[in-house]
Amino acid sequence: MKNGLLVYTPLNGKFNIGDYIQSLAAKQFFSNSSTFLYIDRDHTNEYQGEPVKLIMNGWYSHEPQNWPPSVQINPLFVAIHINETIKDQFLTEESIAYFKRFEPIGCRDYNTQKMLLSKGIKAYFSGCLTLTLGLTYQHKKINCNKIYFVDPFFHFDTKISSLFGYIQMLFSNYKVIKNISKKIAKSIIVPQTGWKALLIAAALYKQFHSVIEDEVFMKAEFLCQEFKDKDYKNDNDKFKKADEILKKYENAQYVITSRIHCALPCLAMNTPVVFINKADDTIFSSCRFGGLLDLFNQITIKKGKVIHSFLEEKLKCNSDFKNKELHKPYQEELIKRCRSFTSDIL
Numbered sequence: 001m002k003n004g005l006l007v008y009t010p011l012n013g014k015f016n017i018g019d020y021i022q023s024l025a026a027k028q029f030f031s032n033s034s035t036f037l038y039i040d041r042d043h044t045n046e047y048q049g050e051p052v053k054l055i056m057n058g059w060y061s062h063e064p065q066n067w068p069p070s071v072q073i074n075p076l077f078v079a080i081h082i083n084e085t086i087k088d089q090f091l092t093e094e095s096i097a098y099f100k101r102f103e104p105i106g107c108r109d110y111n112t113q114k115m116l117l118s119k120g121i122k123a124y125f126s127g128c129l130t131l132t133l134g135l136t137y138q139h140k141k142i143n144c145n146k147i148y149f150v151d152p153f154f155h156f157d158t159k160i161s162s163l164f165g166y167i168q169m170l171f172s173n174y175k176v177i178k179n180i181s182k183k184i185a186k187s188i189i190v191p192q193t194g195w196k197a198l199l200i201a202a203a204l205y206k207q208f209h210s211v212i213e214d215e216v217f218m219k220a221e222f223l224c225q226e227f228k229d230k231d232y233k234n235d236n237d238k239f240k241k242a243d244e245i246l247k248k249y250e251n252a253q254y255v256i257t258s259r260i261h262c263a264l265p266c267l268a269m270n271t272p273v274v275f276i277n278k279a280d281d282t283i284f285s286s287c288r289f290g291g292l293l294d295l296f297n298q299i300t301i302k303k304g305k306v307i308h309s310f311l312e313e314k315l316k317c318n319s320d321f322k323n324k325e326l327h328k329p330y331q332e333e334l335i336k337r338c339r340s341f342t343s344d345i346l
Contacts, residue, residue, distance in 0.1 A: 004054035010229035018261030020242035026055035029338040044069035057129040064089040068098035078106030079129040084287040110290030127330030134268040147220040153258035155304030166202040187222040
């Protein structure tokens with residue numbers, strides 16, 4: 001039987017490296033000498049090759065009409081997310097029967113678990129497969145002096161009163177905000193320049209300066225997990241980029257992010273991480289987080305204001321905090337199940 005890895009169709013000309021990070025997590029459980037068939041997550045129904053073994057974690061689905069997968073795919077369902085917005089399209093009678101063939105189904109979030117249980121499908125909360133990335137990547141703990149902001153969510157309000165507030169903040173804290181604007185311009189997929197870049201940086205600073213010291217903003221690098229598809233030749237290049245980014249996290253002093261596929265790998269590799277949680281998020285996004293948020297040290301925002309921080313004092317460059325360890329039982333169970341699934345080809 002062949003070995004498979006999920007790859008991903010770009011959306012609107014860009015891709016999320018977090019998807020490829022999830023596939024790297026699956027890759028760990030196959031032999032180092034393995035060669036892989038790349039199978040598109042949203043077109044698994046089109047596969048017609050030799051029988052293939054495939055760990056099917058991740059988001060389902062941007063193309064719910066293309067479900068269920070080909071009979072040539074032998075799947076292990078762990079760490080899956082079915083988005084609330086497509087559940088009626090996705091959970092057809094055919095799909096329910098398909099899931100029952102491969103139960104129990106490991107769910108990345110409580111909402112997915114509840115959804116499947118309501119259809120009579122055996123399901124359990126597994127957490128995310130990226131929690132196993134500690135098998136390959138480990139925080140070095142020495143000579144780690146990089147601090148990263150990775151797509152931290154912040155609220156930008158276009159009301160005139162808010163814009164005046166950003167301008168006032170800019171003039172009061174010009175040096176640090178100018179520094180932030182330069183870093184953001186280099187990191188985001190559509191760079192902003194001039195006054196717009198400064199106002200965006202001012203909005204971010206205004207939201208977080210009450211819980212993060214200026215020295216952190218001055219020192220930190222800003223990273224983005226979305227990339228233009230045209231800048232990468234193929235999926236192999238995207239996997240290389242995913243590995244490059246994971247090595248940055250591995251060697252970080254700590255990371256601040258709103259991306260679960262940054263925060264969860266950091267937990268796995270023991271890199272200190274702070275998750276920015278948007279308390280008033282849309283159901284499209286918030287349905288992904290049940291069971292996962294409890295694993296993180298959090299700064300929680302609502303309507304653009306911080307309403308909670310896991311630290312009593314401001315986050316500093318020399319802040320020495322540790323991650324929670326609630327993820328470890330899920331990590332161990334995921335490793336056990338994936339190793340069992342691939343054991344006959346190791």
